[in-house]
Amino acid sequence: ETGVTQSPTHLIKTRGQQVTLRCSSQSGHNTVSWYQQALGQGPQFIFQYYREEENGRGNFPPRFSGLQFPNYSSELNVNALELDDSALYLCASSPRDPVYNEQFFGPGTRLTVL
């Protein structure tokens, strides 16, 4: 069984640029969620994708957008990068379940905005 993978591992961008982060979900999982984790804090929920549609969103502006593909992999796109966007971006996949919602995380992408 293959776990959740993310690419790239690290990324450095400058303010105003755009970035795309990628995630492959764990085998058998059809739901993907994205989180932002600033240094020293817990992960913050960005959004969730199920059946290629956004299925829940946290308190993030529209310049954070995503996609889910038919093979359940996903992308996170961030436009007009700001310094505060520097963080660890985590992707988690899960099987669709009304109660347990057990999230399995990838290793994350460390984004630095200069």
Next chain:
Amino acid sequence: TQLLEQSPQFLSIQEGENLTVYCNSSSVFSSLQWYRQEPGEGPVLLVTVVTGGEVKKLKRLTFQFGDARKDSSLHITAAQPGDTGLYLCAGSDNYGQNFVFGPGTRLSVLP
């Protein structure tokens, strides 16, 4: 807006000691999970609790979900240096459409 609070924020203990960390909210959750995260890695799921009053044991770790499904605790018996890490609790409503993490408890177990 659902929020989770965790206490203590930091905890440093000697190997062999017992400890309890807490996760509290004013909101009711369908399920609550505990994760452990090590530096530079993603969180790893430890347990999920869904029933009020539920107690689950995982070797030296005991997890309890409050009767009202608003709070939880994690008790570690005879802590070992390998238990060192950031312990995160997370709650969600149905289908995980609004997943909320607490800020975490950073545990350091000294040999």
